[in-house]
Amino acid sequence: MKKFALALSALLLAGAYHPAQAQEERRKPPSFEEMDANGDGLLTKDELKGRLLDELDLLDSDGDGALSESELPEPPKRRS
Numbered sequence: 001m002k003k004f005a006l007a008l009s010a011l012l013l014a015g016a017y018h019p020a021q022a023q024e025e026r027r028k029p030p031s032f033e034e035m036d037a038n039g040d041g042l043l044t045k046d047e048l049k050g051r052l053l054d055e056l057d058l059l060d061s062d063g064d065g066a067l068s069e070s071e072l073p074e075p076p077k078r079r080s
């Protein structure tokens with residue numbers, strides 16, 4: 001019982017020290033569905049952020065000014 005409480009407080013301390021949200025963001029890039037705010041299956045300029053927005057012209061192979069899921073580069077996959 002004492003051990004459990006100790007483990008629990010260690011967990012809480014670890015959680016306070018490393019904000020879970022920041023870690024989650026670094027580990028998991030947003031999925032296509034998450035970025036597609038209006039759900040039309042295309043990522044337009046106002047839905048893109050950061051590197052993808054910068055590279056929109058490069059990635060937009062059919063030139064419609066938006067990225068479809070097939071135009072989106074594969075996110076780096078890491079298996080544990």
Ligand SMILES: [Ca+2]
Pocket residue numbers: 036037038039040041042043044047
């Ligand atoms: Ca959209």
Ligand SMILES: [Ca+2]
Pocket residue numbers: 060061062063064065066067068071
């Ligand atoms: Ca396109």
